[in-house]
Amino acid sequence: MRQIVIVGGGAGGLELATRLGDTLGKSRRAHVTLVDRARTHLWKPLLHEVAAGSINIHSDQLDYLAQARWHHFTFAPGELAGLDRSAKTVRVAAVIDDEGTEILPLRDLPYDSLVISIGSQCNDFGTPGVREHAFKLDNAWEANLFHRRLINACFKANYLADGRVLNLAIVGGGATGVELAAELHNTLRVLAAYGLSKFDPETQLRIRLVEAGPRILAGLPEYLAQATLDTLQKLKVEVLVNERVVSITATHVHTASGKEIPGDFAVWAAGIKCADVLTDLDGLESNKLNQLVVLPTLQTTRDPNIFALGDCSACEWKDARNVPPRAQSAHQMASHLVSTFKRQHAGKLPKPFHYRDFGSLVSLGSYESVGTLMGFATGGSIRVEGLIAKLFYISLYKLHLWALHGFWRMALDTLARMIRTQTAPKVKLH
Numbered sequence: 001m002r003q004i005v006i007v008g009g010g011a012g013g014l015e016l017a018t019r020l021g022d023t024l025g026k027s028r029r030a031h032v033t034l035v036d037r038a039r040t041h042l043w044k045p046l047l048h049e050v051a052a053g054s055i056n057i058h059s060d061q062l063d064y065l066a067q068a069r070w071h072h073f074t075f076a077p078g079e080l081a082g083l084d085r086s087a088k089t090v091r092v093a094a095v096i097d098d099e100g101t102e103i104l105p106l107r108d109l110p111y112d113s114l115v116i117s118i119g120s121q122c123n124d125f126g127t128p129g130v131r132e133h134a135f136k137l138d139n140a141w142e143a144n145l146f147h148r149r150l151i152n153a154c155f156k157a158n159y160l161a162d163g164r165v166l167n168l169a170i171v172g173g174g175a176t177g178v179e180l181a182a183e184l185h186n187t188l189r190v191l192a193a194y195g196l197s198k199f200d201p202e203t204q205l206r207i208r209l210v211e212a213g214p215r216i217l218a219g220l221p222e223y224l225a226q227a228t229l230d231t232l233q234k235l236k237v238e239v240l241v242n243e244r245v246v247s248i249t250a251t252h253v254h255t256a257s258g259k260e261i262p263g264d265f266a267v268w269a270a271g272i273k274c275a276d277v278l279t280d281l282d283g284l285e286s287n288k289l290n291q292l293v294v295l296p297t298l299q300t301t302r303d304p305n306i307f308a309l310g311d312c313s314a315c316e317w318k319d320a321r322n323v324p325p326r327a328q329s330a331h332q333m334a335s336h337l338v339s340t341f342k343r344q345h346a347g348k349l350p351k352p353f354h355y356r357d358f359g360s361l362v363s364l365g366s367y368e369s370v371g372t373l374m375g376f377a378t379g380g381s382i383r384v385e386g387l388i389a390k391l392f393y394i395s396l397y398k399l400h401l402w403a404l405h406g407f408w409r410m411a412l413d414t415l416a417r418m419i420r421t422q423t424a425p426k427v428k429l430h
């Protein structure tokens, strides 16, 4: 049987493993293996909600082993550590537990086709102090850690009852930064309502959003940025533009213009970069963001048996721009590779991938949602806001669940969540 190995089970990789398992794996036309350094999957666009406490990671995580069992693929835990293209093996690092005991040794997995889909992480551009003092939302663990520390700080402020102000500084005015600011504004008010009677978010919470460019949401249309800014200003989130952060300390965020922005909690939510392991993966071509450069077929430029998808791939799109690092790109690329592998099995050549931009949506928690949707009959874009925008925003995640579980399980899950929200606190309180 043909060995298809997928490294990285995120927005794109897990959908690919699931759909290949359900087709080629189930009919024993290929053996599909998914490698991931984590044991569970959480859709990355939910991370700011985990950080703010609007969702509980335990109810939204999916166990890779269970998904593998249900969808006819194999799960191999571990981190990508190297590649031997001539031997056609991918190296997976040893798995070590919390106490330093080796659980699984360094392994070389054989492949006929290899897909790299390990995503990206925040790009701190080497800014001093980020590593030591700022939180990042690169994975569920980090987002949950931020949430726990923030809740602890609120409990402390409530106990001391001295009116101390909690300063939150979010670096990066992209979608992640603005969505996090709005979510935090909401959830900390809800938290206070659950009995923190001596902590008043109106006077004791300051949220600042710091952006290096001239406006927030740089990649999105001007009117979306303006609508978002209006909402943030109504919420008294202070938005600072043209402020490039040059360093972060335990208490402040320092900018190139000389501003010292108070930041008991600093979150770095700017830029993306891929893991260093991709810069020298047995000679595969990578760019300055460490993404693997791919052909229109998503095959890497120097090896037709190795594919890259999602954030870690550099795939040319239009106007000298690459396909943007988004969940919808990873989803479309995964769907494309499902048909590529089916074609390959039938002895046919891979077809080029065409990215379709369906628009952009920004959800400001329970306050507002705005966005543009593209690709309608007119071929142009339409502006959506309010409930319609929120429904489209939610539907992105539902589509991901649909791809992973099928329609009926996705629908049942939605119903179960609706029931759960009636019986559980509105925010995660610990």
Ligand SMILES: Cc1cc2nc3c(=O)[nH]c(=O)nc-3n(C[C@H](O)[C@H](O)[C@H](O)COP(=O)(O)OP(=O)(O)OC[C@H]3O[C@@H](n4cnc5c(N)ncnc54)[C@H](O)[C@@H]3O)c2cc1C
Residues within 6 Å of the ligand: 007, 008, 009, 010, 011, 012, 013, 035, 036, 037, 038, 041, 043, 044, 045, 046, 047, 048, 078, 079, 080, 117, 118, 119, 120, 137, 138, 175, 176, 275, 277, 309, 310, 311, 312, 325, 326, 327, 328, 329, 330, 361
């Ligand atoms: C807070 C936040 C909000 C976002 N909101 C949106 C949104 O609203 N809409 C949108 O379209 N996009 C959004 N994005 C971007 C979107 O999440 C990514 O573009 C998308 O998840 C990329 O999918 P992927 O499959 O390439 O990688 P990921 O989903 O990041 O998955 C990568 C997988 O690889 C694994 N992995 C990483 N390194 C290794 C390694 N060395 N070895 C083995 N496994 C590894 C990880 O554990 C993970 O499972 C958001 C991102 C963030 C951080």
